[in-house]
Each structure stands twice: as structure tokens, then as C-alpha cells.
Amino acid sequence: MITDKLPSSLDCENTRNGKLLNGDLPNAQTKVPHVKIQLPLVESSTQTDQELLNELKYYNKLGFTSLNAYPASYDNHYSAESQVESQVIDSMAPSISNGHNGIAKSILVDSKLNSQQRKSGLSCYLIALRPWSFTASITPVALGSVLAYKSLGVFSFGIFFTTMFTALCVHAAGNIVNTYFDFVRGVDNKKSDDRTLVDSILLPGDVVRLGAVLYIAGCVGFWILYILSPAKMEHLALVYFCGLSSSFLYTGGLGLKYIALGDILIVLTFGPLAVVFSHLSQTGQLSLIPLIYAIPLALNTEAILHSNNTRDMESDRMAGAITLAILLGKTGSYCLFCFLLFTPYFLFFTIGLHYSPWLLMPALSIFLVFKLEKSFRKGNLTDMPHQVAHLNLVMGLLYIAALYLADSGSLPSMTPLS
Numbered sequence: 001m002i003t004d005k006l007p008s009s010l011d012c013e014n015t016r017n018g019k020l021l022n023g024d025l026p027n028a029q030t031k032v033p034h035v036k037i038q039l040p041l042v043e044s045s046t047q048t049d050q051e052l053l054n055e056l057k058y059y060n061k062l063g064f065t066s067l068n069a070y071p072a073s074y075d076n077h078y079s080a081e082s083q084v085e086s087q088v089i090d091s092m093a094p095s096i097s098n099g100h101n102g103i104a105k106s107i108l109v110d111s112k113l114n115s116q117q118r119k120s121g122l123s124c125y126l127i128a129l130r131p132w133s134f135t136a137s138i139t140p141v142a143l144g145s146v147l148a149y150k151s152l153g154v155f156s157f158g159i160f161f162t163t164m165f166t167a168l169c170v171h172a173a174g175n176i177v178n179t180y181f182d183f184v185r186g187v188d189n190k191k192s193d194d195r196t197l198v199d200s201i202l203l204p205g206d207v208v209r210l211g212a213v214l215y216i217a218g219c220v221g222f223w224i225l226y227i228l229s230p231a232k233m234e235h236l237a238l239v240y241f242c243g244l245s246s247s248f249l250y251t252g253g254l255g256l257k258y259i260a261l262g263d264i265l266i267v268l269t270f271g272p273l274a275v276v277f278s279h280l281s282q283t284g285q286l287s288l289i290p291l292i293y294a295i296p297l298a299l300n301t302e303a304i305l306h307s308n309n310t311r312d313m314e315s316d317r318m319a320g321a322i323t324l325a326i327l328l329g330k331t332g333s334y335c336l337f338c339f340l341l342f343t344p345y346f347l348f349f350t351i352g353l354h355y356s357p358w359l360l361m362p363a364l365s366i367f368l369v370f371k372l373e374k375s376f377r378k379g380n381l382t383d384m385p386h387q388v389a390h391l392n393l394v395m396g397l398l399y400i401a402a403l404y405l406a407d408s409g410s411l412p413s414m415t416p417l418s
Contacts (some may be wrong), residue, residue, distance in 0.1 A: 078413040125210060128196040129172045130178060134380050136270045137171040138164065139396030141295060142279025146400050147290050152283050159228050163281045166221030166240070167274060171354050173214035174247030180207045185258070187319040192312065193385065210395045218244065230284030239277045243269055258321040266305050271298020289412055293403075296344035296362070297396060303340035304388045306333065311381035336375050341369045341388075344395065356410040361402040365395045 139165050149155040182188045183197040183204070196202050202210075222240050226233055246269040249256055256262045275294035280286060309316065309325040310333045314325050325333045345366050353362035368391045376384060403411070 011232050051104035082376050124201045128202055130175045132386050132389050135393040137167045139297055140398050141167050141278040144290055145274040145282055147402050148279050148282035154282055159281050162221055162225045166218050166225055169214050169218035170244050170247050171210050176207055176211035176250045178217055185319055187321055189315055225281055229281045231280050260324050260327055261321045263324045267298050267302045270301040296347050299340045299344050304385050306337055307388050308385040330375050356406040358402040358406040362395050362398040
């Protein structure tokens with residue numbers, strides 16, 4: 001039995017530095033104890049790859065969806081901090097054979113969501129839908145309905161709310177598709193506005209299922225609309241499925257966003273197409289005039305998208321995407337943003353002076369435009385899409401109210417198509 005006093009950490013430090021305590025050599029018989037540090041779950045001598053895989057699957061099946069919920073033996077190996085979790089996952093992956101590496105790492109990634117990262121079910125789904133952008137669907141549907149009332153005196157609350165429900169479902173599904181494909185293509189990162197998948201608020205499988213549910217709900221709304229609306233099936237279906245296809249093709253399929261065609265798609269979808277769809281649902285007639293009235297809203301909605309793409313210019317470029325903002329550069333993007341913001345007000349002044357003074361009412365929101373222009377010029381783009389969406393709502397409501405209050409005879413006539 002060794003009775004000599006073990007050297008302290010200070011003794012060891014002085015010895016390493018060539019210094020001796022009390023001028024004496026250390027006792028030759030003094031032994032430094034061996035310290036063995038055992039890493040749980042990783043030592044190949046005590047646990048095989050398959051055993052590790054089975055154990056991970058076992059706890060995953062028990063419902064341990066967060067790292068903090070694993071047994072105490074796991075707590076020493078896993079940390080609740082996301083940075084440590086990533087290091088653990090990366091360090092464990094090489095210790096697993098190639099045959100099980102993908103599966104085990106998938107289980108770890110799916111299981112690492114702690115209570116701080118994964119929010120309550122309803123709130124995380126709501127975040128993924130990006131409801132702040134729904135003004136781009138609400139205002140065109142309301143505009144089309146008001147135009148139907150002013151032109152032919154027809155309006156149905158049932159058709160209005162069904163049209164609104166259908167449009168919002170397709171819009172929300174398009175947002176989900178955008179979230180999924182931006183994540184898959186590596187466009188979204190920690191600095192992105194939409195971090196639903198980046199921050200693991202939802203898993204990719206959850207997003208896919210949510211998108212499918214929304215598209216199905218939109219089709220159900222379309223079927224109800226067909227029953228209620230006086231429009232012909234072929235006309236209604238043509239406009240509806242054009243909108244549905246656009247919501248998917250923006251980032252899915254052809255991915256028009258990534259080849260600088262997304263802006264054109266958005267202008268057509270959230271402007272003329274949505275207004276015509278709403279007007280057609282109410283009246284059963286195709287008309288050219290809703291296309292003209294849709295221009296101010298279409299330009300303002302495009303400003304939402306353009307501000308978003310300008311803000312994300314660098315991350316889009318790094319991911320290999322080509323947007324209109326990238327092609328134009330910062331100066332060109334600023335000029336386009338000003339055009340999109342101020343052109344609707346030029347139209348309001350023109351129509352207001354030549355047709356009805358009520359059409360000057362939407363121009364009251366121009367004070368918000370100057371503030372947005374200044375922020376864009378200074379490069380304050382973090383919340384710019386949200387602010388432009390707010391402008392879209394204010395301007396849209398004033399525009400709709402002006403049309404409702406204006407005398408039908410003072411407005412441009414409605415020209416039905418044969």
C-alpha cells in the first residue's frame with residue numbers, strides 16, 4: 001500500500017517547469033494514479049454499432065423527442081445547447097458503421113429538438129404559414145368582389161368567404177412549398193426571415209404534410225365554390241389551377257424563383273389572376289376591366305417580394321439562385337423598388353382626377369411609402385417585407401373603400417368577354 005502523499009497540481013506544474021519544491025527531488029516511489037475517462041455509448045469495446053442504433057430507436061419510440069427527456073445516462077453525453085448537440089452528433093457519426101450511419105444520425109437529428117427549439121404545435125404551424133403575407137391574397141379577393149358589386153350589382157357572402165378561404169389555402173400552401181425548397185436548396189440559413197426548418201421549428205416531413213393538407217383544403221374550397229358560383233366549371237377551373245400551379249412552381253418543380261422568373265409569376269398571380277378569380281366567382285363572367293384595377297395591388301405585392309429578395313441577395317447568390325434583385329444589383333433594385341411603390345399612387349391620382357375623386361382616397365397612404373423608401377435606401381431591410389405587407393393592407397383597404405363609395409357611373413365600364 002502506497003502511503004506517500006500524491007503530488008498536488010501545483011507540484012506537477014512546478015515539476016513541468018523545471019522547478020522543485022523545497023529543493024528536493026520528488027520521491028521516486030511516488031506513483032501518479034491512472035485516470036480513466038469513459039465516454040458513454042461510444043466505446044466500441046462495450047457497445048456495438050447495432051446496439052447503439054437499437055438503443056436510440058428504443059428511446060425514440062418511447063416518445064423522447066427532446067434531448068432533455070433522455071435517461072440520466074444520456075444527459076452526461078448530450079447537452080441541451082444546440083452547439084454541443086451538433087458536435088456530439090458529428091463526433092458519434094464516425095463511430096457508427098456505414099450501414100447505419102445515415103439512420104442513426106437521422107434519429108439523433110430528429111431527437112435533438114429541445115423545449116426551447118420546438119414550440120407548441122399550433123404556434124409552430126402558424127409561424128410556418130407566414131400569415132403576415134396573407135394581405136397579398138385578401139386584398140385582391142376583396143377587390144374582385146367589390147368590382148362585381150359595382151359592375152353588376154351582385155354579391156354573395158357565401159361566395160366571398162369561400163373564395164377567400166380557397167385563395168388563402170393556396171397561398172399558405174405556396175408559402176410552405178417555398179419554405180421546404182429554400183431549405184433543401186440551401187437558400188435559408190440562420191439569418192433568413194423564414195427559419196422554420198433551419199431552427200427545427202418543424203421537421204421537413206411536417207412541412208410536406210402541412211403543404212399537402214393545405215392544397216387539399218384549397219381543392220375542397222374550389223369544389224364548394226363551383227357549387228355556389230354561377231361561373232362555368234371550365235372557366236373557374238382554368239383560373240384556379242393556374243393559381244395553384246403558380247404557388248407550387250415558384251420554388252417547386254421548375255423553381256421559377258431561382259431563374260429570375262419568380263417576380264413575373266407573383267405579379268400575375270397576386271394581381272390580375274386573383275382579382276379575376278374573385279370577380280368571376282361572383283358574376284360568372286370573364287371581364288377585362290378587373291385586370292386594369294388589379295395593377296396597383298399587383299405592383300405593391302411585387303414590392304413585398306422584391307424587398308425580400310433584395311434583403312436575401314447574398315444568401316441567394318451563395319446558394320446558386322438567380323433572382324431579379326441579383327441581376328439588377330443594389331442600385332437597380334432600389335430603382336425598381338421605388339417604381340413599384342410610387343407607380344400605384346400615380347395611377348390613383350390619374351384615375352381620381354379623370355373619373356372619380358373617391359379614387360384619391362388610397363393616396364392617403366403615400367406617407368408610409370416615403371418612410372419605406374428611406375429605409376430601403378439606407379439598407380434597413382430586415383423587416384422590410386413585413387412593412388410593405390402592412391402598406392399593402394392599408395392601401396388595399398382604402399382602395400376597396402374608394403371603389404365602394406364611388407358612383408358606378410363614374411368608374412370605367414365593365415366589358416364582358418364573349
